[in-house]
Each structure stands twice: as C-alpha cells, then as structure tokens.
Amino acid sequence: MKNSDRKVPGLGRNLHTPQQRRDCWTIFHARLHQTLKKTSLLPKKTKILIALSGGQDSLCLTKLLLDLQPKWQWNLAIAHCDHGWSTDAGISDHVRELAQNHNLPFYLKVAQNLKETEAAARKWRYQALVEIAEEYNFKYIVTAHTKSDRAETFLYNLIRGAGLDGLTSLSWQRFLTPDIQLIRPILDFTRRETLEFCQQFQLPIWLDAANENKKYARNRIRGDLIPYLQDNFNPQVENSLAQTAELLKADVEYLEAQAQELLIKVKTGRDDKLNRYILRDVPLALQRRIIRQFLPQIIQQYPTFAEIEAVCNLIDAPNKSRTSTMPGGVIAEVSGEWIIFRHYSL
Numbered sequence: 001m002k003n004s005d006r007k008v009p010g011l012g013r014n015l016h017t018p019q020q021r022r023d024c025w026t027i028f029h030a031r032l033h034q035t036l037k038k039t040s041l042l043p044k045k046t047k048i049l050i051a052l053s054g055g056q057d058s059l060c061l062t063k064l065l066l067d068l069q070p071k072w073q074w075n076l077a078i079a080h081c082d083h084g085w086s087t088d089a090g091i092s093d094h095v096r097e098l099a100q101n102h103n104l105p106f107y108l109k110v111a112q113n114l115k116e117t118e119a120a121a122r123k124w125r126y127q128a129l130v131e132i133a134e135e136y137n138f139k140y141i142v143t144a145h146t147k148s149d150r151a152e153t154f155l156y157n158l159i160r161g162a163g164l165d166g167l168t169s170l171s172w173q174r175f176l177t178p179d180i181q182l183i184r185p186i187l188d189f190t191r192r193e194t195l196e197f198c199q200q201f202q203l204p205i206w207l208d209a210a211n212e213n214k215k216y217a218r219n220r221i222r223g224d225l226i227p228y229l230q231d232n233f234n235p236q237v238e239n240s241l242a243q244t245a246e247l248l249k250a251d252v253e254y255l256e257a258q259a260q261e262l263l264i265k266v267k268t269g270r271d272d273k274l275n276r277y278i279l280r281d282v283p284l285a286l287q288r289r290i291i292r293q294f295l296p297q298i299i300q301q302y303p304t305f306a307e308i309e310a311v312c313n314l315i316d317a318p319n320k321s322r323t324s325t326m327p328g329g330v331i332a333e334v335s336g337e338w339i340i341f342r343h344y345s346l
C-alpha cells in the first residue's frame with residue numbers, strides 16, 4: 001500500500017479551526033465532558049500529552065480534547081511513536097502536520113531495530129511516552145483506548161489464562177511512574193463510534209497496515225473472534241465484556257487493598273521473610289496477592305503464577321521445605337513459623 005493510499009478518501013486534512021470547533025458540539029463531546037467532570041481524570045489547567053497514532057481512535061480523542069480545551073484550559077501537546085517499521089513509513093510526517101496545523105507542540109520518538117511483535121511495540125511505546133513526559137514535565141499521558149479495545153484485551157488475556165488482574169488490565173487510569181499517570185478518557189466509546197465521529201468531521205484517518213496483519217493475535221480477535229461472537233452469541237458483546245471488566249476492577253481494587261494491609265502484618269517488620277502462621281488464616285485469594293505484592297522486592301521482577309504457587313505451597317509444608325531457585329538466585333525455605341527468602345549459594 002502506498003503512503004497516499006493510507007488516508008481515508010474524502011476526509012479533511014486538519015482537526016478544524018477554533019471557530020469550527022465551537023460550532024460543532026456533539027453528543028460525543030457531551031459524553032466526554034460529563035465523564036471528565038464525574039471522574040476528575042484530567043483536571044483543569046494541566047499539561048496533557050496526547051499519544052496520537054494517526055488512526056481513527058486517536059484522531060477522535062485529539063479533536064475532542066481540542067474542542068473541550070477552552071472549557072478545561074488544558075495545555076495540550078502531541079506525541080507520536082514511530083516503530084521504524086516499513087508499515088509506518090510516512091505516518092510521522094502526517095501526524096506532525098496535524099500538530100502544526102493546530103499550533104500544538106509535537107514530540108517524536110523513533111525506535112531503532114524494534115522487534116515486530118505486539119508485546120515489544122507496546123512496551124517500547126510506553127517507555128517512549130514516559131521519556132517525553134519526563135523531559136517536558138507532563139503529568140498526564142492520554143491514549144485513545146476504547147470499549148472495543150477493552151473487550152479485546154479481556155478476551156486476549158482470558159485465552160492466555162489470566163486472573164482477575166489481567167482481565168481488568170485495561171482501565172481508566174494507572175501510574176506509569178510515581179509522577180506520571182496514563183489516562184484513557186474514551187474508554188466508554190466503541191470503535192464504531194470513533195469512526196462515526198471521524199466521518200462526521202472528515203478527520204484524516206491514517207490506515208495502519210499493521211492493524212490488518214492477522215499474524216497478530218489481537219488483530220485476529222478484532223477481525224475474526226469479536227464479529228463471530230456478535231453474529232452468533234451477543235450483538236452487544238463488546239459492551240458486555242467491558243461491563244464485566246469494570247465490575248471485576250472494583251473487586252480487584254478491594255482485594256489489593258486488603259492484601260496490602262495484611263502484608264504489613266505478615267512481614268512483621270522484616271523484608272526477607274513472611275509469617276506463615278498468619279498466612280494460614282488468610283483465604284487463598286489473599287494469600288496469592290500478598291505473596292505477589294511481596295516477591296518483586298525479593299526477586300526484582302514481577303513473579304509468575306508458578307513462583308507465587310511455589311511460595312503458597314510452603315505455608316503448610318514441613319520444616320526445611322524449600323522452593324526451587326527463583327530469579328536472582330533466590331530460594332524460599334520454611335523455618336518454623338517463617339518462610340525465609342535468601343540467595344542460594346552452593
């Protein structure tokens with residue numbers, strides 16, 4: 001596909017002038033405005049870095065924020081992450097032009113030799129966005145994830161065997177660093193709605209060829225599985241899955257808070273051992289969360305399910321029982337009432 005073929009025919013080349021924006025208040029503007037008033041996701045007069053890919057979702061979000069800017073007095077800027085892949089050719093210039101047309105600061109990050117996988121691309125994009133935010137003092141990064149993305153993520157993680165945390169991983173906000181929040185303001189919009197919005201305002205959508213590549217699991221979920229579920233089970237499956245994720249998110253937040261409180265008691269002031277007698281009286285769901293919250297400071301990485309279960313099994317194990325070696329050469333061993341974590345030495 002040639003670069004010129006990636007812009008949807010008939011769509012305009014900018015996000016409209018300030019006067020046009022004032023004259024074009026829609027139900028979508030009202031929905032986002034009310035969401036922001038209710039949730040305080042993006043406070044007034046704050047600096048906001050918009051992650052603009054050039055696709056329909058991010059174009060919709062960008063125009064909505066531009067149109068709402070007079071009411072909220074935000075300081076907006078555009079960031080674009082170029083993977084450096086052949087499918088990305090021309091898109092960074094397209095996004096730069098959009099930013100310039102609206103006198104918005106534009107920040108570009110280009111990857112070097114980035115592996116062409118979903119996981120590698122996602123990890124690099126967040127790293128790149130954080131680097132821009134830290135350099136230019138942005139406390140808020142906004143992305144255009146939608147209800148459709150949320151449903152797809154739910155299915156993707158369910159198929160891979162995730163727990164509640166994985167099923168609810170795409171949420172309204174999360175901290176990328178202690179000082180920088182990732183916000184997803186249009187998480188209650190569907191992809192069909194963002195397309196309708198872009199068509200209504202003739203926004204210049206860039207068609208990303210990578211989104212059509214069926215070697216990526218998310219593209220197969222989007223292009224094959226979701227339509228199949230809509231046709232054969234539930235036409236509103238995106239809404240249903242997103243609603244389930246929202247309900248589960250409240251449960252996760254409660255369980256995480258309970259685990260944090262209990263972890264303080266289980267550690268009893270020590271950072272290298274857990275009191276298994278206290279853990280015995282805790283439900284399994286909380287045992288796992290306590291151990292999962294504890295392990296990263298010991299093994300210096302996020303623990304796997306198998307590593308969490310290995311420690312759980314020590315709660316009722318005989319004295320001197322131990323785990324296999326975990327990352328960083330760490331083992332956990334039962335010593336009386338304690339599960340002690342130490343670096344293994346031959």
